[in-house]
Amino acid sequence: MQFLEVTKISKIQQGVLVVNEVSFTQQPFQKLAIAGETGSGKSTLLKMAGGLIQPDSGEARFEGVRVKGPLEVLLPGHPGIAYLSQHFELRNQYRVEEILAYVNQLTQESADEVYEICRITHLLKRRTDALSGGEKQRIALARLLITAPKLLLLDEPFSNLDMIHKGVLKSVIRDIGNDLGITCTLISHDPQDILSWADEIMIMKDGQILQQGPPEEVYLRPVNEYAAALLGKYNLMSPAQARSLDGLPDIHLNGRYLFIRPENFMLVPENGHAPAGKVKKISFWGSYHELEVLLPEGAITLRATHPQVKTGDIVHVSVAPGGVWYI
Numbered sequence: 001m002q003f004l005e006v007t008k009i010s011k012i013q014q015g016v017l018v019v020n021e022v023s024f025t026q027q028p029f030q031k032l033a034i035a036g037e038t039g040s041g042k043s044t045l046l047k048m049a050g051g052l053i054q055p056d057s058g059e060a061r062f063e064g065v066r067v068k069g070p071l072e073v074l075l076p077g078h079p080g081i082a083y084l085s086q087h088f089e090l091r092n093q094y095r096v097e098e099i100l101a102y103v104n105q106l107t108q109e110s111a112d113e114v115y116e117i118c119r120i121t122h123l124l125k126r127r128t129d130a131l132s133g134g135e136k137q138r139i140a141l142a143r144l145l146i147t148a149p150k151l152l153l154l155d156e157p158f159s160n161l162d163m164i165h166k167g168v169l170k171s172v173i174r175d176i177g178n179d180l181g182i183t184c185t186l187i188s189h190d191p192q193d194i195l196s197w198a199d200e201i202m203i204m205k206d207g208q209i210l211q212q213g214p215p216e217e218v219y220l221r222p223v224n225e226y227a228a229a230l231l232g233k234y235n236l237m238s239p240a241q242a243r244s245l246d247g248l249p250d251i252h253l254n255g256r257y258l259f260i261r262p263e264n265f266m267l268v269p270e271n272g273h274a275p276a277g278k279v280k281k282i283s284f285w286g287s288y289h290e291l292e293v294l295l296p297e298g299a300i301t302l303r304a305t306h307p308q309v310k311t312g313d314i315v316h317v318s319v320a321p322g323g324v325w326y327i
């Protein structure tokens with residue numbers, strides 16, 4: 001029996017097939033992230049998995065039992081599955097502790113642990129109209145967690161949060177998995193949110209799963225340019241442009257496009273093999289610099305920490321072992 005098993009699930013919205021026969025499974029404690037361009041069907045898929053949207057065909061099974069859609073139950077949703085929407089609402093004019101007490105299904109001790117994990121203990125006496133967006137988000141999350149779900153579906157939880165609140169929420173989500181033993185599924189546009197967190201990434205396009213695999217695999221070996229672009233900057237060199245790299249280890253001019261992430265190019269001393277190029281542009285990104293280097297057959301983007309070069313310099317480049325993929 002699978003923890004969550006979605007089989008050939010589909011949804012038509014206003015005549016458009018927005019989720020198209022999608023199947024996937026999730027194991028207990030497996031951190032699953034879903035990425036995809038806006039409108040690719042991520043939310044619709046998760047809501048169907050959580051019993052919040054009625055599928056037109058196919059089904060989701062949670063711990064072996066079919067998840068009923070909203071047309072089949074009085075109160076939409078599944079008691080074991082919590083869904084944190086992008087558009088959550090907290091009722092105004094209440095104190096935080098009142099809102100939480102209303103839904104709490106845990107012992108006070110366990111609820112207090114949830115409040116600690118969600119970093120909201122200091123907010124319990126506050127009124128809900130006296131909270132920042134990030135604080136509201138964490139309270140909405142705590143409110144779901146004290147209903148004792150086994151699976152938590154997080155739909156773009158980081159949107160509209162600044163770096164500080166985002167950092168706090170990321171720690172909260174990590175602790176939810178580790179300390180509360182709740183399995184999480186996360187939708188996010190931002191590669192920084194999912195690459196270091198997920199065990200498995202699912203890339204969606206046009207209502208279907210385009211690629212699925214561990215973060216490193218999806219990041220370094222995308223099936224196409226769309227999947228490549230979702231997870232960060234990249235170089236895609238046509239067979240003609242790739243001739244600039246002829247002679248470097250691991251480079252095979254096989255008529256396909258060469259895919260290389262910027263950090264997999266390296267600046268190296270002249271060695272007779274490494275192609276030379278002129279530094280066209282340097283930009284500072286905090287923990288690294290990004291260089292645009294003009295090779296004989298086209299420009300590449302590479303990342304370097306503390307590069308001792310300036311615009312106009314001639315540099316030599318190589319490719320890190322395992323850093324080349326062919327699309």
Ligand SMILES: Nc1ncnc2c1ncn2[C@@H]1O[C@H](COP(=O)(O)OP(=O)(O)OP(=O)(O)O)[C@@H](O)[C@H]1O
Pocket residue numbers: 013014018036037038039040041042043044045
């Ligand atoms: N209730 C609805 N009625 C009509 N169309 C809908 C409805 N809900 C979603 N859609 C459409 O279905 C498609 C998929 O929407 P969905 O919200 O699942 O995508 P998404 O990948 O989560 O997008 P985003 O990242 O912008 O949230 C979109 O084209 C959207 O406009």
